[in-house]
Amino acid sequence: MISPGRRSCFLLCLWGMLLSPSFLSGARAGKVLVFPVDGSHWVNMKLLIQGLHERGHQITVVRTASSWYIKDVSPHYNSITVTLPQAINIEDEDFFVSFLSRMLEIQKAGASVLAYASFWWELLNGLSDIHRQASQLAVQMFENQALMDRLKETQYDLVLTDPGLPAGVLVAHELQLPTVFNVRWITSGEGHFVVAPSPISYVPTSGSNVSDKMTFAERLKNALHFLLNICIDRYVVSPHYDRIVAKYFGPDVNFYHLLQASDLWLMRVDFVFEYPRPTMPNIVYIGGFQCKPSEPLSADLAAFVEGSGEHGVVLMSLGTLVKGLPIEITSEIAAAFARLPQRVIWRHLGERPNNLGNNTMLVKWMPQNDLLGHPKVRAFVAHGGTNGIYEAIYHGVPIVGVPLLFDQYENVLRMEVRGAAKVLDVTKIDSQSFWEVLQEVLHVPSYRENMQRLSRLHRDRPMPPLDSAIFWTEFVMRHKGAAHLRTESYKMPWYSYHSLDVIAFLAVVLAVIVGVVVGTLRFLCLRLCRRSKPKLE
Template sequence: MAGKEVAVLWLLAVLGSVSGGKVLVWPVDNSHWLNMEYVLKELVARGHEVTVLLPSCFLILNATDHSPFRFEVVEVPISKKEMAATLDESFYFWFYEERELPLWKRIYRVIQLLSKLEAVTKTICDGVLRDKMLMERLKASAFDVLVADPLVPSGELFAEMLGIPFVYTIRFSLGNTVERLCGGLPAPPSYVPAILSRLTDKMSFTERLYNIISYFLQDLTYHHLFWRNWDQYYSEVLGRPTTLCETMGKAEIWLIRTYWDFEFPRPFLPNFEFVGGLHCQPAKPLPKEMEEFVQSSGEHGVVVFSLGSMVYNLTDEKSNVIARALSQLPQKVLWRYKGKKPEALGSNTRTYDWIPQNDLLGHPLTKAFITHGGTNGIYEAIYHGIPLVGIPMFADQHDNIAHMRAKGAAVELDFGTLKTEDLVDAVNTVINNSSYKENALRLSKIHHDQPITPLDRAVFWIEFVMRHKGAKHLRPAAHHLTWYQYHCLDVLAFLFTCAAIAVFILVKCCLFCCRKRGRIAKRKKE
């Protein structure tokens, strides 16, 4: 039948010349890597060779021995200890200082931290560029595509130097500035909330005012203040006048790590693919001891609790507030917590250094998830249809919980002012008020009901770029325009001038006629 033939043709077209490609990767440290790793593993599974450029100071990439990837270690004059100290400093700021310091000190600290991060990035970038042997080797390898995280610059520069197309995988940049100003992504501030604004897509007048100011300030900080001196760096390296933003704007495909189950509907471009939740999987069986503990919960079920991989210690006071709350729940609680065991820990609560979070969230007895609101964890909850109690701490976590609250699948608590009864009430609410579970299940259904899985889509577009040496047919012509041309300000100015001249001439003519009449009338009187 014709339909089947078409399907076969399509399959052949899609499968043709996709295996055996060469992928170069420019990763980012920490949780960003987790998400990218899934895509890379799938690429390996499909027969591609994946080479990861690995700065010697990166923390996450310790286990290079049993990895399915090739690693090109780049020696940089930064030790892992120094790298850890820089990240810890940032973390300490967001976790503690940001709440306590006065505004001016906070701004000063943000600028200081960003400058440090920039210096580290430049050192790493220099490390790659100065290693002539490495660059020669990379050139000789003739990679088909580079996959990068644009959280920090560099990836796009290497791609340009190697003359290969590149694909971004990104959750967001500050103010979505990179996506908007470099990638051309439209974001009407009337219903697309700025990153870190904690707003939803339904805003009052004051919220829209706040949103516009948020966009403006984030653009100013990110684009004009910090990355401006990258323009000169990029121009020098590439030997032609260019900017960081122009180079970033050459990304063939932007793989965004969210989807419409979590994201508010917003305008986007054909070279943006929303592949949120690509790391989610059906639950695997739990370790025996854990399964027994979970089963012992009976009809009440269990609550899973994790504040993420970066929170490994709490003050005694805070950990006891939490432990006391958990002890009052009828459910059994599995708490991922590495710190000192709180005294108030109830018999229904067990702490673990690490938990198989996805498998636990997919367990039929799991009733709720208490989370800091990291995107990966939220997506696991969406995947398995589990309602949330969000205790956001920093970065995008407040935004993430705001999204889930707006979709009716989460209750939010403030970490700073957290009281025992707040946590008890919140967990009871999301478990006993059925609307939370219903909404979580609705999001889960939306997530599962896509034409193809997010992971397949992500891999498809990377392979598309490999097959076609880019995806230029998806690149909007907006990239050729200046900002005032983009907004048609020149045309509007012209139209306004024409209108003004027309009005001016009209008024002059009227005045002239009036005067003439006046004179004639005067003469007649005389």
């Protein structure tokens, strides 16, 4: 006979199994064609691939021969390697180092308008080159008839792609397959601006570096950046893909519409990070899906961390794209670290800094998530990549932000607005200013309290974000798309989308009515005047 306690335990386990995402989804094993983006984006895509593989799905990853992180052999996927006429710049580690050095050089020198114009010219040309190179992935595949025939014969269920480099969107259209985006950035900036209403009066646009509470000057700045992003996308980025669309799909297909027609957007943000904004039913928020409870540290790291005593540990990492800052900046940072009673673990790949203190350990790699989850970690000095920020949120560790490139400025600003971070301008760092900011984040309780509050909000959800991503990906596979969640508004002319034709029609009707009323009153007044004139005489 089963005891009441065991019976209750059994029923709870059964109930938990019935409610689990894997049981509820019930998806058959499918075939998924994946187009990832290299670098830090691959870290996210790899987790989705592993999750789908564990659910029994067959994964095929399309990679280039020059891929930086995406390996051709993996236990989780098969690969298709495409050789491009020219390697994509972002697959070259030195590209980001030289780009950062050039940017810091201009910013530190207080450069002239001419120097800034020259830098922007180089930046836009570099961006154009990246998309020209990336677009050739679709061309090489379309021109390889044997490969395309093999892809069609395989009968994939969907294409999972990162639309930051959207060659996968073009291939998905050719294969007539549903698409799922693992996305935050697209060709024109932040993904919401393509798929959801985005009023620029309170929704910050890419590059504006403002919060959702804007002054008039900030709203003007936001509007100008919005227009700039549109121009860059239309005249610098999209032409490379427009030419391919025109050649292979004909004049009736619009590249931008292919982006907007995606069945599902797995958006790598969470509203503890993102500002409140309008959204759409085919957007699933999976921000922080790479986060997980920390695991035990290796013996050497554990000994170093535990030896920090009551003061604890400070972590520093600048992510995967940049090997290191110039020696003059890292030496100032090292001098500030040397003044701390805390121990420091610094992921550093460049030249060894001067002024390095005995309390600082330099490492080429560190288990960032596991360290952030350790109770002795007091602060995280970070460049502002979304992966690191979400891990800091998940574990409740306040941030000292040192943004370097791209969206990192906006990311750390979001944390600063929420009172969980303090941001430094990397070009103005000296040992004193860096030490003062560290002291503030380490010793003002509100920074940790605010980050821990964000952590509680981030964790309080009905389903882990990775499970949610897998469930909705399988949903698209089961139903061969999700058109019922997708608006068709992108097919409307711009004047119809903004109801300008309706406004114009109503304005004309109102003008006619006013004209008729005024004309009638004038006519009646004139008649009355004529009738009353003889009586007066």
